[in-house]
Amino acid sequence: MTEKLIHYFRQIPDYRCDREKKHDLAEMLVCVTLGVLCGRTTIRRSLKWCRNHLEELRKHMKLNYGIASPSTITRMLSGIDEELALYAFMEWIGEIVDSKNTHLAIDGKALRGAAEKTKSGTAPMLLNVVETVRGLILAQLPVDSKTNEITVIPELLKLLDIRGSVITIDAIGTQTAIMEQIHEQEGHFVFTVKKNQPDAYEEIHTFLDKLEEEAEKKGKSETPDPVMQDYLGKYEEINQMEKNRDRNEYRTCQICNNALNLTKKQKEWTYVQSIGRIKQVRIPVEKDSQGNDITPTKEEFLKKGSRRVPVPSAEEGIGKDIQCTALISDLILTAEELGSIKRMHWSIENRLHHVLDDTFREDRSPAKKSRNNLSLIRKFAYNILRLAMYETGLTNIMTEMMDCFCDNATLREQYVFQGIASLY
Numbered sequence: 001m002t003e004k005l006i007h008y009f010r011q012i013p014d015y016r017c018d019r020e021k022k023h024d025l026a027e028m029l030v031c032v033t034l035g036v037l038c039g040r041t042t043i044r045r046s047l048k049w050c051r052n053h054l055e056e057l058r059k060h061m062k063l064n065y066g067i068a069s070p071s072t073i074t075r076m077l078s079g080i081d082e083e084l085a086l087y088a089f090m091e092w093i094g095e096i097v098d099s100k101n102t103h104l105a106i107d108g109k110a111l112r113g114a115a116e117k118t119k120s121g122t123a124p125m126l127l128n129v130v131e132t133v134r135g136l137i138l139a140q141l142p143v144d145s146k147t148n149e150i151t152v153i154p155e156l157l158k159l160l161d162i163r164g165s166v167i168t169i170d171a172i173g174t175q176t177a178i179m180e181q182i183h184e185q186e187g188h189f190v191f192t193v194k195k196n197q198p199d200a201y202e203e204i205h206t207f208l209d210k211l212e213e214e215a216e217k218k219g220k221s222e223t224p225d226p227v228m229q230d231y232l233g234k235y236e237e238i239n240q241m242e243k244n245r246d247r248n249e250y251r252t253c254q255i256c257n258n259a260l261n262l263t264k265k266q267k268e269w270t271y272v273q274s275i276g277r278i279k280q281v282r283i284p285v286e287k288d289s290q291g292n293d294i295t296p297t298k299e300e301f302l303k304k305g306s307r308r309v310p311v312p313s314a315e316e317g318i319g320k321d322i323q324c325t326a327l328i329s330d331l332i333l334t335a336e337e338l339g340s341i342k343r344m345h346w347s348i349e350n351r352l353h354h355v356l357d358d359t360f361r362e363d364r365s366p367a368k369k370s371r372n373n374l375s376l377i378r379k380f381a382y383n384i385l386r387l388a389m390y391e392t393g394l395t396n397i398m399t400e401m402m403d404c405f406c407d408n409a410t411l412r413e414q415y416v417f418q419g420i421a422s423l424y
Contacts, residue, residue: 001419005380006030006061008092012085016076023068025076027061029377032073034416036381039402041361043374044070049406056409060417077370077377082142085373090139090159093383097423101164103132105345106156106173108149109353111362111371126375127152128352129160132344134423135351135386137379142372149173154181162187166331168345171196174328176268183271183330190333190341193326200264204326207261208254208277211235234258236335245285250298252279253339257332271330276338280323284308355382359398384415391421 009026016025034057035046050057050067057063068076107130110123125143130136141156143149149172157167157178163186169178171194182189195201214224214232224232234257242249255276259265265272283301286294286308296306302322309321327338357363360378367374385401388394388411394404405411 001421002092002095003419005033005092005416008088011088011091012080015079015081022065023072023076024062024064025080027063028068028073028076030061030416031057031067032377033380033384034412036360036378037384037402037412037416038406039399041359042365043073047073056412060413074367074370077367077373080373082372082376085376086139086141086159089376089380092380093136093138095422096383096387096420097131097134097136097138099131099138099160099162099165103166103168103341103344104138104160104162105130105132105348106153106167106169107345107348107353108143109356111365111375124371125149126372127156128348129156130348130352132347134390135347136383137352140372140376140379150175150178153178157181157185157187161185164188166190166341168341179269179271179330188329188331189271190327190329190331190338190345193328200262201326203263204275204277204328205324207275208256208326211256212237212254231256231258231261238335238339240339247285248283248295248298250281250283251339253335254278255333255335255338259328262328269328272328273332274329274338276327276329276333276335278323278325278327278339278342280325282321284321352382355398359402384420387420388415 006026009029012025012029014021014025031050032043032046035049038049040046040049047067047070054063054066106127108125108127110125122145124145127141127143127149128137129139131138139156139159141152141159143152153169153173154177162182165187167182167187167189169189169191171192174191174193174197179189179191193200193204210225210228211231214228215235215237217224218232235255237252237254240251240253242251253276255274257274259269259272259275262269262272262275281298281301283295283298283306286296286306288294296304300306301309325342327342329338333341356378360382362375362378365371365374385398385405388404389396389398389401392404392411395401405415
């Protein structure tokens with residue numbers, strides 16, 4: 001069991017002078033987190049919820065001077081050391097879930113609501129680490145406007161124990177130094193290769209096109225190219241089809257667990273053991289006036305498109321209906337394992353970014369100086385909601401879980417004012 005949530009907030013130093021310490025910092029941070037848990041996604045609405053439940057809150061905290069004003073809370077958040085706040089967060093979540101021997105996805109997210117308050121007018125970025133099995137956030141680091149994610153990723157990795165874990169990052173993180181750091185920290189990687197590395201991108205696609213042709217020859221009992229014979233022995237391809245409510249998805253996962261032909265393997269990417277590719281086609285479901293399904297097949301869609309979508313293009317970055325992603329890894333994987341790892345990385349967009357923006361209204365928050373610490377408060381709430389969804393099974397919808405916390409004092413006591421059971 002972890003300590004009570006307030007225990008971790010008390011580890012964050014309060015730098016206010018004594019005459020300004022009317023309200024206890026840790027107690028106020030618990031209050032804001034509670035309000036967010038109950039669906040009050042702004043500081044003002046969160047504090048209003050706490051005032052309406054003051055009698056309940058005083059059973060667990062002193063709150064000698066009641067609930068602070070929104071402006072006071074904003075000043076508190078602005079004055080907190082971001083690094084020390086992150087350490088408190090990481091100690092808390094680190095006692096709940098292990099960062100070793102799992103899948104960790106790293107991806108950046110813009111805080112769009114704060115863009116107009118920055119000098120450059122660009123949206124500030126936060127780099128997040130997500131444990132994909134349960135969707136829990138393990139850490140965050142801001143990306144300075146004068147740099148980019150490439151310089152922040154190594155700093156973020158240093159904070160984590162990644163022994164035995166698989167790290168996935170988008171194409172911007174496909175750098176030799178990052179591969180070497182992951183290897184030194186005894187982790188593994190599955191990285192995306194895009195056109196920002198044109199030679200490797202073309203080489204991988206050309207090689208897998210050739211392997212695909214040779215595999216078809218072998219399937220027809222024709223004699224394959226002798227040069228490709230050894231590679232064919234370590235090549236695997238699977239096809240998957242999934243029906244969703246509004247679309248049909250076709251995925252082809254290919255992998256070759258022999259990367260010796262890759263030029264960069266010989267010069268820079270020495271740890272790369274396998275190269276792969278995932279081809280994905282999304283076809284929007286269509287129905288006629290009588291409600292009959294008239295969705296085209298994959299072959300028809302690729303050739304003619306559909307009534308809702310013109311003929312799709314396979315070019316990288318054009319549309320979302322057809323995607324072809326090249327991948328490299330230091331692991332020996334099956335095609336199914338490669339597809340599963342990449343699919344879990346893609347899920348960050350729906351399970352985290354969409355939830356933070358749509359449910360927590362993060363992209364509408366205009367906070368400037370307090371934005372990173374406020375984002376950390378949201379992540380405390382996000383993780384608690386995810387844990388409650390995972391353990392109670394009451395719902396798998398975040399907004400409904402917020403309603404459960406708002407209506408159920410037992411849930412609030414269990415997850416906020418008592419310790420949380422470890423998932424180790």
